[in-house]
Amino acid sequence: MRRPLHTLLLAALFWAFLVLGSCNCSKTTSDQERDRITYLPGQPLNTQFSQFSGYVTVNETAGRALFYWLTESPASQDPVEKPLVLWLNGGPGCSSVGYGAAEEIGPFHINPDGKTLYLNPYSWNNVANLLFLDSPAGVGYSYSNTTSDLITAGDNRTAEDAYTFLVKWFERFPQYNHRDFYIMGESYAGHYVPQLSQLVYERNKGIENPIINFKGFMVGNAVIDDYHDYIGTFEYWWTHGLISDSTYEVLNKYCDPYSAEHPPIECVGALALAETEQGDIDAYSIYTPVCTQTSSSSSARFKLRGHYPWMSRAYDPCTANYAQVYFNLPEVQKAFHANVTGIPYPWDTCNYDVNGNWGDSPVSMLPIYQELIDASLRIWVFSGDTDSVVPLTASRRSINALKLPTKKNWYPWYDNGKVGGWSQIYEGLSLVSILGAGHEVPLTRPQHALTLFKSYLENKPMPTLSETLKSSS
Template sequence: MGFYLSYVVLLVLLIFVGVSVSLSSSPIEDQKRDRVTDLPGQPKNVGFAHYSGYVTVNEKSGSALFYWLFEAPASRRPEKRPLVLWLNGGPGCSSIAYGASEEIGPFRIRPDGKSLYLNPYAWNKLANILFLDSPAGVGFSYSNKTTDLYTFGDQRTAEDAYTFLVKWFERFPQYKHREFYIAGESYAGHYVPQLSQIVYERNKGIKNPVINFKGFMVGNAVTDDYHDYVGTFEYWWTHGLVSDSTYRMLRIACDFGSSQHPSVPCMQALKVAVVEQGNIDPYSIYTQPCNDTSSLRRDLGGRYPWMSRAYDPCTERYSDLYFNHPEVQKALHANVTGIPYSWKTCSDIVGNYWTDSPLTMLPIYRELISAGLKIWVYSGDTDSVVPVTATRYSIDALKLPTLTNWYPWYDNGKVGGWSQVYKGLTLVTVRGAGHEVPLHRPRQAFILFRSFLEDKAMPSSS
């Protein structure tokens, strides 16, 4: 009997301890811990909640991804709004630096690198927006295993992002079963469809999946190597950025995606093209660069040797200032491991050592279009890095039936761009926008996002 009583007491104690542990790490407590309450420079009475922190995606290597969630304002009933994950590309560039801070997030950084102001066209007015620094080693995301940073590629990035989502939904269970979308730009033209494919395939056979995935949207997106090369060189030539002879040389020397790396003659032709283009901002060919951007052209050394990893308006420099302030990092619950080097908008390692990158995303598009998911592709038409011609060639290769032919869409009586609706995919161009459409044309990007969420065609009346 004594043994039995002791066993019962021990069992009760274990249950009590277990309950205590469970309560101490409950989703409510986790969310409270991640709530951002005193962000330096934040305007007062913003009307929405935001959260940031880490989710461990690999216990063995100690890899953790950093997120920043902006809920919709209380006045817009965030509990009724969908959840949208935003990814920037590079590979190796921070979604916090770009998407959150100079594109679609609610806060913009002032030139002093200390204070913030509100973005009137923030996308969290329409949805709850979740930004993710991915993979580990990018932005505030980290791995305790240094060799990880030299071995990332598309596949592992997608798997880690999926692990992040699964664990994040456990931390924020109120978003389970909510309509969920994935969006991004540039090299996220790989990240977004690849992650979308994983979510879709792992939802198969589940009657009521936790991740209620509805579709994706990408902008100025790296999609298919062959068509990206053809379309990019054509854009350069038709916009007067390179000579006739260089255009011919590029078409002859470059193998248009049959190999992971350009040949030596192709690299030589690309160097000539860069010289001919001169000191312009290739990401926005009709706007002035922020001082001298020529010194900021960084060679990826991969399949897009003309493609430096980050658009460099001056706003990028404000991010460098702001996110290196210790009080900002503390408020965001970031840099918890005390990384000795400075925070950067783009990693010096991740991306330069990228291990795998499929030549095309088109098979994934075909699979997800067949599944009936909502897919929108948009393009700023003054970007010469992943230009509208490249995007149009890639979409044309899908051979989709046209439902609504090419037409101008309008904003306040002015043409905002053009659109074409295919069976299973909508293409939208944004007139006068560069690589980062929401940075150059924030109002038009807001209209685009609203139309995407509502699944309505772009406004066709002037």
């Protein structure tokens, strides 16, 4: 029997009330529609998911506004039922849109012509709604009307601005209120992710049903703890034959992480010698060819941060060159509702002013890890094992410093019947290595990265051989 029309209308209104709560619904709808992307230049015709992008002002006085790009799950995957994942790239000063979205986990990757896009079959939006944020102000399309903001950024303000962004973004997109929410990222986002996670967790305290329904975080090849990162990085260089015995000895003797801002001359000399000994390799992916194309990004000597003096060469595969072309196209910026204020510099994968003038940066994230482990949040750390910049040995040493009890010792995990890496499960944390992956794991091992992501969301250990064989039979 058909239900009367007025009953259906009442039911629809009741559902809308539950979803939107007490928001100003007309304004929310108009703000969302203003941010909707109808079509990106060069976009494939068979796109089956919704996209939104635009700005959220996080500081009215300074005029700081952060740019985001939301790519929802395809309609066939029921996006309403999927969690929301915030992705952050590091640097500091590098674009989550340019790296995370455009060459790693996003649904679109850029063709060599710099003008057209193709679908990424391993996109993480197949299993979650993805929210990419360019942070802090000055990175990517994000901007500030206060010029000094570009040279006074640091960890604390970055975290506070990102939290303000989240609060305002959820107001604009109330359909995501109370949805399972995770924060993820890589590299120097090894600072951003736990710091923002801590803010969300602590400000949710006392709220029975928080709007930002934070469940946990995951970081890859992440800067975690200065002391252990130093030891682990030099160890990786030596054990992988990248430096000599004598250089390794000098690095261990003179490169004290607690004096990294003003290292002794012996350390500076050893680091320079280590770079010479390593030769012309891609330090972020030591077994893959370097890109021979030139761009403004590759010609610049990009120091990821003075605090880590070995981070001296930017990861600049040719895909980053394509991004630099694409995101500077006027028609692309118009489609993204970006650069609305006429930013006085071209879009780039990384902002060197922001990076070179980075301010506060705590020496360790381990106290935050411990706090959030005690809060029973889901925490995973993953590492591509061919990255020599923030290598697996550094991550293992940092995690070991937490002295967590082991639930399942180091074991191989499998993808399609082949070893995909190794994993160890601790009380409150899982560590996963990805075989043959570089600094940007989803770029060099996209299928393995998607398997990792699914396992995290399902809160299941990385699959064993018998499990993969069973699923394929």
